[in-house]
Amino acid sequence: MAMRFEHEFTVPVPIEQAWAVLLDVERVAPCLPGATLDIFEGDEFTGRMKVKVGPIVVTYKGSARFEDVDKDAYSLTIQASGKEARGSGTASATVKARMKASDGATTVTVETTFNVTGRPAQFGRGVMAEVGGKLIDKFAANLAELLSEPMVEPVPAPAAVASHEEERHLSAVPPVPEPEARPAGTIRTSRTPEEEALDLLEIAGQPLLKRLAPVAGALAALLVIAWVIRRLMR
Amino acid sequence: MIPAQFDYVRPDSLDEACRALASDEDAKVLAGGQSLLPLLRLRLAYPSTLVDVGRLAELKGVHDRGDHVFIGAMATHDEVVHSGVVRADCPLVALAAATVADPAIRHRGTFGGSLAHADPAGDLPAVVLALDGVFVARSERGEREIPAAEFFVDYLESALDAGEILVGVKIPKLGAGWGFHYEKFHRTAQAWAIVGVAAAVRRSNGSIAEARIGLTNMGPTPLRARAAETALEGVELGDQVRQACEEAAAGASPPADLHAQPDYRRHLAKVLTHRAIRTAAGAP
Numbered sequence A: 001m002a003m004r005f006e007h008e009f010t011v012p013v014p015i016e017q018a019w020a021v022l023l024d025v026e027r028v029a030p031c032l033p034g035a036t037l038d039i040f041e042g043d044e045f046t047g048r049m050k051v052k053v054g055p056i057v058v059t060y061k062g063s064a065r066f067e068d069v070d071k072d073a074y075s076l077t078i079q080a081s082g083k084e085a086r087g088s089g090t091a092s093a094t095v096k097a098r099m100k101a102s103d104g105a106t107t108v109t110v111e112t113t114f115n116v117t118g119r120p121a122q123f124g125r126g127v128m129a130e131v132g133g134k135l136i137d138k139f140a141a142n143l144a145e146l147l148s149e150p151m152v153e154p155v156p157a158p159a160a161v162a163s164h165e166e167e168r169h170l171s172a173v174p175p176v177p178e179p180e181a182r183p184a185g186t187i188r189t190s191r192t193p194e195e196e197a198l199d200l201l202e203i204a205g206q207p208l209l210k211r212l213a214p215v216a217g218a219l220a221a222l223l224v225i226a227w228v229i230r231r232l233m234r
Numbered sequence B: 001m002i003p004a005q006f007d008y009v010r011p012d013s014l015d016e017a018c019r020a021l022a023s024d025e026d027a028k029v030l031a032g033g034q035s036l037l038p039l040l041r042l043r044l045a046y047p048s049t050l051v052d053v054g055r056l057a058e059l060k061g062v063h064d065r066g067d068h069v070f071i072g073a074m075a076t077h078d079e080v081v082h083s084g085v086v087r088a089d090c091p092l093v094a095l096a097a098a099t100v101a102d103p104a105i106r107h108r109g110t111f112g113g114s115l116a117h118a119d120p121a122g123d124l125p126a127v128v129l130a131l132d133g134v135f136v137a138r139s140e141r142g143e144r145e146i147p148a149a150e151f152f153v154d155y156l157e158s159a160l161d162a163g164e165i166l167v168g169v170k171i172p173k174l175g176a177g178w179g180f181h182y183e184k185f186h187r188t189a190q191a192w193a194i195v196g197v198a199a200a201v202r203r204s205n206g207s208i209a210e211a212r213i214g215l216t217n218m219g220p221t222p223l224r225a226r227a228a229e230t231a232l233e234g235v236e237l238g239d240q241v242r243q244a245c246e247e248a249a250a251g252a253s254p255p256a257d258l259h260a261q262p263d264y265r266r267h268l269a270k271v272l273t274h275r276a277i278r279t280a281a282g283a284p
Helices: A015-023 A025-031 A119-123 A125-148 A156-171 A194-198 A206-233 B014-022 B036-041 B077-082 B084-089 B091-097 B103-108 B111-116 B123-130 B226-232 B239-245 B262-280
Strands: A002-011 A035-041 A044-053 A056-070 A075-084 A090-102 A105-116 B007-009 B027-030 B049-052 B062-064 B068-072 B134-139 B142-147 B152-154 B165-172 B178-185 B195-204 B207-216
Touching (some): A015 A025, A015 A105, A015 A125, A025 A035, A044 A125, A056 A090, A105 A125, B014 B049, B014 B134, B014 B165, B062 B084, B077 B084, B091 B123, B091 B178, B111 B123, B195 B262, B207 B226, B207 B262, B239 B262
Parallel strands (some): B007 B049, B027 B049
Antiparallel strands (some): A002 A105, A035 A044, A044 A056, A056 A075, B062 B068, B134 B142
């Protein structure tokens, strides 16, 4: 189930500056609601992505990397793919970002396609499109805000707060062995509050339940039949 | 089909329950379990602790409180349907609760649980919204009241904080002269509403003096059909009502699923609003 989204926005900073920020994955990653960066090495980074809708929680673990980084054309592609932390489903995304200078400001075009398999995909197309759409909308909005802000050196104070938030986030997912590489997120300069990141709204539990209830019923029936057959075979 | 491991507590007092909920950010309140347990069994939800509120006296029963009816969060749908107070003073709630799922679920499922779940396809959210109910929530920090218009935030998201427990809902008594109806469109008796319309109408001299309309499953939250409410003001029963009900889906962004596309849901909203208003107004 593939979905495609396009966003365009203009930020009031020169293109060189916006481009530098876009390449800074530690600042860009938190723009995606629910995303946490674990390791960042070279062009590759690994992390987690938590989608929470009411009582429903799906966590993906995966990696992403920069591709086709073209400094002259100010365009790049991010390829990401992940696997459900507690299931067999997968999610993958391709994000193509292009920048164009326009009179001291920068016009950014973000084109995202993503694909989901497994249980969450069974939520139904309409729902995933809506969830995905919300996620990407939020990402684009956060990115626009991040790119617009004047260049500042990260100060230690927010770093402390960020690492505290990090702990809280980690407690919600299975503990991961501490990687040798320094944990990212300590330079979380995006103002995206963790709260907001965790509470990505909007997915269908209801169509899901409607859809899965018969499946559950069928499974139960099968189990009963299997049990009866086993009894009879004795 | 077996839930992931979780801790289970069943406090005897509301304060204790608030403490249990506050002490674990991944804790979840368990009321009747008719929505939460399927999610657990399907392994779509992984709360670390379930706080069972089944023993809390403050959450139980239906009470006549003068100008409003207080429906405890743990009152089952069946209790609500058969409550004399509800039937007399806010019959719309009983009408809608009677359409919730099937008898087994109505005996286990609770009024507060289905509202706190904030499913826009649930029947009760639109009803409480139409009646301007007030939600009473308790946490360690104390009690607060949340008007229905602010309670439903987004899909499956209510205004309740992580540490808050829904105690009950105050449904204002509308007084004499009002008629009510809940019109639900679904394929099978126990299914969720494809679209539902909760209507309350005050008649005077053969025309509609005031109308309140709540829409089920027409967006990520239950909605008020404000445009139709305004259009219905002062309208005489007859063809003009149908015309006013054409506004029912204004501003709604209904979902698309296996059952219906958004344009079909918009159409349904208009037709069902017309039916609900006519019935509520006592039109022949």
